[in-house]
Amino acid sequence: MTRLLDAPERFGPLPQMGGGFIDAIEQSRLVGRGGAGFPVATKWRAVAKRSGGRAVVVVNGAEGEPRSQKDRLVMTWRPHLVLDGAFIAARVLHARRVILYIGERHEKARSAMLRALGERTEPEGALVTVAAAPARYVAGAESAAIHFLNDGVATPTTAPPLPFEQGVDRAPTLVQNVETLAQIGLLARLGQAPATTLVTLAGAVMRTGVLEADRGTTVADAVRGAGGPTESPRAVLVGGYFGSWVEPEVAWQLPLDHETLRRHGLGLGCGVIGLLPARACPVCETAGIMRYLAAESSAQCGPCFFGLRALADACSRISDGSSDGNDLSRLRRWVDEVPGRGACRHPDGAVLFLSSALRVFDREFANHRAHDMRRTA
Numbered sequence: 006m007t008r009l010l011d012a013p014e015r016f017g018p019l020p021q022m023g024g025g026f027i028d029a030i031e032q033s034r035l036v037g038r039g040g041a042g043f044p045v046a047t048k049w050r051a052v053a054k055r056s057g058g059r060a061v062v063v064v065n066g067a068e069g070e071p072r073s074q075k076d077r078l079v080m081t082w083r084p085h086l087v088l089d090g091a092f093i094a095a096r097v098l099h100a101r102r103v104i105l106y107i108g109e110r111h112e113k114a115r116s117a118m119l120r121a122l123g124e125r126t127e128p129e130g131a132l133v134t135v136a137a138a139p140a141r142y143v144a145g146a147e148s149a150a151i152h153f154l155n156d157g158v159a160t161p162t163t164a165p166p167l168p169f170e171q172g173v174d175r176a177p178t179l180v181q182n183v184e185t186l187a188q189i190g191l192l193a194r195l196g197q198a199p200a201t202t203l204v205t206l207a208g209a210v211m212r213t214g215v216l217e218a219d220r221g222t223t224v225a226d227a228v229r230g231a232g233g234p235t236e237s238p239r240a241v242l243v244g245g246y247f248g249s250w251v252e253p254e255v256a257w258q259l260p261l262d263h264e265t266l267r268r269h270g271l272g273l274g275c276g277v278i279g280l281l282p283a284r285a286c287p288v289c290e291t292a293g294i295m296r297y298l299a300a301e302s303s304a305q306c307g308p309c310f311f312g313l314r315a316l317a318d319a320c321s322r323i324s325d326g327s328s329d330g331n332d333l334s335r336l337r338r339w340v341d342e343v344p345g346r347g348a349c350r351h352p353d354g355a356v357l358f359l360s361s362a363l364r365v366f367d368r369e370f371a372n373h374r375a376h377d378m379r380r381t382a
């Protein structure tokens with residue numbers, strides 16, 4: 006079985022693909038790799054039904070998650086596979102445009118994609134353009150991508166229609182992550198999508214970076230494959246900033262696939278696996294990430310803008326010892342008030358992350374609080 010990063014850098018002309026290809030995607034049970042893990046076939050069918058020869062395919066290479074590197078890697082080292090996936094989507098969905106939406110800071114990835122585009126001699130039948138995604142966390146959200154491509158503003162939009170109904174230039178639009186499209190490329194070429202997932206190992210691991218995990222690979226296998234932990238970890242962040250802290254003894258057993266993790270009430274998100282060393286302060290680490298996520302809100306929805314700021318401030322007060330002693334109970338109350346009240350998943354993701362911190366670092370949060378109370382007494 007070919008793996009994504011072992012595949013030839015370039016295959017020949019694209020195979021012919023019709024509507025039946027969506028059935029093949031369905032059978033492969035491929036889910037999106039940009040974070041939400043949404044079934045790819047469902048999205049393609051929704052766009053195909055409305056296309057009328059006008060659809061647009063947006064290749065999402067924004068990769069705004071600070072610790073993720075896998076999208077940059079796949080664009081840099083397997084740009085033809087990403088383009089294969091994008092052009093196959095364009096054919097199957099009768100799209101007239103393909104837009105490469107690549108993070109403005111990912112210069113190497115953009116150059117590789119442009120070089121690959123220049124190397125393709127076969128007519129692709131769709132107009133290709135390139136757009137630089139602003140370096141903001143929310144710019145990678147699909148409605149933000151469409152807002153940016155239509156109006157030059159990379160903030161999520163707050164109302165329907167959804168992209169598959171009316172996206173770029175009001176045409177039905179497919180927004181798909183670059184790793185997902187590379188998987189599609191291989192599925193079309195080989196008749197089977199590789200049973201692999203790209204993950205980025207970060208934090209207290211010997212070799213940080215991207216690893217292609219076969220189905221069944223556990224977090225422990227992946228960390229071992231990266232040379233092991235640099236020191237004993239206090240917790241593992243599974244799924245990046247919209248993911249969850251997990252106790253190491255639980256995390257080691259977890260398989261790196263979206264479906265199984267979902268059954269454990271977790272998510273692989275954008276594939277970041279981060280090891281927090283035992284000597285680091287988990288409260289300070291959590292407060293830092295919450296401050297970042299609060300600052301990245303696009304400030305359009307009150308519960309997201311004000312709610313995340315209040316949560317981040319309370320975390321910071323606990324971490325720096327300036328709390329009045331009530332911040333921990335405030336956090337526990339407020340985490341239930343924010344989810345589902347924004348136009349995009351940003352606040353939900355942030356609160357999922359914070360809730361896991363309150364659970365896993367219960368002791369540390371309580372000790373910080375006790376320490377603060379001693380100081381203020």
Ligand SMILES: Cc1cc2nc3c(=O)[nH]c(=O)nc-3n(C[C@H](O)[C@H](O)[C@H](O)COP(=O)(O)O)c2cc1C
Pocket residue numbers: 036037038039040041042043065066067068069070142143144145146147148180181182183185186349350351
């Ligand atoms: C705040 C936020 C940021 C996101 N950032 C990215 C990103 O940088 N890259 C990406 O592919 N998807 C990102 N997503 C997910 C996209 O909205 C969308 O689900 C994805 O691009 C669809 O492709 P996929 O189905 O292949 O994963 C983000 C979502 C949210 C809510």
Ligand code: SF4
Pocket residue numbers: 143160161162163301302303304305306307309310346347348349350351352
């Ligand atoms: S939920 Fe937050 S990030 Fe999403 S659109 Fe509203 S303010 Fe912006």
